Amino acid sequence: MEKLIAKYRKEGFKLTPQRLAILKFLEGNTSHPSAMDIYSEVKDAYPTLSFATVYNTLQALRNKGEILEITINPQKTHYDPNSKPHHHIICIKCKKIGDIFKDYSKVLQLPYDVVSEFKPLGNHIDFYGICMRCRKKERRYKL
Amino acid sequence: MEKLIAKYRKEGFKLTPQRLAILKFLEGNTSHPSAMDIYSEVKDAYPTLSFATVYNTLQALRNKGEILEITINPQKTHYDPNSKPHHHIICIKCKKIGDIFKDYSKVLQLPYDVVSEFKPLGNHIDFYGICMRCRKKERRYKL
DNA sequence: CATATAGATTAGAATAATTCTAATTTAATA
DNA sequence: TATTAAATTAGAATTATTCTAATCTATATG
Known part of the structure; x- marks a missing residue:
């Protein structure tokens, strides 16, 4: 996690408390959460958290190849923090x-x-x- | 097509002109259309067509196993009238x-x-x- | 052929996920 | 500590899909 954070900082990816909370929630998470799942969880610690932040962060992580989108459910996208192909x-x-x-x-x-x-x-x-x-x-x- | 229609009738699946038009559009179609694609096309012949009818028909066909949902695109579902697994x-x-x-x-x-x-x-x-x-x-x- | 009716169609409203906006705040750097 | 590019925010906008309740119709039956 520490290494990853250093890497992000080097890339100019700002590490805000909200982002760190999202990263922490995702780390090793095998529950394939939706944006809503992430929002609900992180909102407890950061009550002003907005969906825009969640989506913005997820998009950035997807572009970096750190997380994968799961599109099985046509209702909503789920995210998989395990970026190893599986x-x-x-x-x-x-x-x-x-x-x-x-x-x-x-x-x-x-x-x-x-x-x-x-x-x-x-x-x-x-x-x-x-x-x-x-x-x-x-x-x-x-x- | 004729056989399929007879089968549907036997099953109590009402064959309205709108449904027949949707079936005709889907038959042999390999373009993987979205609900919107189907609506746009069939609307030309039936200007009062509503989305509810398109979705209702697609759902019925899906339940019969006649079409498959494609969920690759998180924005919208596409449909595949080829029900052979592929x-x-x-x-x-x-x-x-x-x-x-x-x-x-x-x-x-x-x-x-x-x-x-x-x-x-x-x-x-x-x-x-x-x-x-x-x-x-x-x-x-x-x- | 006329009729009854279960089921289909419709316009438009409702819902839900996601994206956008524009003002404010802040992490990182110097 | 000040600067600034980027992030956060609340809330509005967008878009696919579902729902609703009134109307219509394909089909079965007499």
Whole structure:
């Protein structure tokens, strides 16, 4: 965290208390929060916090490649502070999102007609499934 | 198309002229239109068309599994009338979306810790890349 | 063919996420 | 400590989508 902060300062990215609070909230966070989630949390410590600041900070971090946008939910964007490329698995019942750290690039060969039209740079997989909790719930109803 | 319409009628899905126009617009359409795209097009033939009808119809078709939602763009949902499972490749410059018809399920083995937490049901891959047109444009600027 | 009615359509209002604005404040530097 | 470019703020604006309640109509039935 300290190193990151020094790097930001060097880049001319001003470290305001609000931004530090947002960074702290995001650090190691695997809950895939929305802008609202971040706002609610940080607002407790900084009651004058505005959405503009949250969005502004998220945009800056996205441009730096420090966080990833998750667009699974058409209602609102979620953010993932883990910038290492990884994939997601979403429970089709409760929408819980799990992380998958595995690189499939080598096995994802694209068909010829696609390669001739696009130069591929990366990939992201959304797996769909049902999580433990929801599976247990389903069973309960069936019995 | 005729068969599909007969099927819909049997299911009690009323085939109004507006719906037929939407279905006709979507049939074989590979442009991944947004609700607005559909509205604009069909409005020409049915000037009283409302967004409610477009969304209502899209929702019904989605529930039937006839169309897929594309959530790549956080601004708005796009729709894909090709209900066969397939993947997408998105140009990071112009956002053009291409279709990829290939089943990668067999090579997408999930790590153990994920399988113990989720029962996987399906997957969708978004590839990122740069399309021909944008690559040509880039080259032009560099020279 | 006329009728009944469940379901569809409509205009416009409501909602919700996100972006914009313009005035004020502040982190970082000198 | 003063300077200033950049950040913060409240609140307005924007945009996609959903809701509402009144009206209309595709379909099934007599």
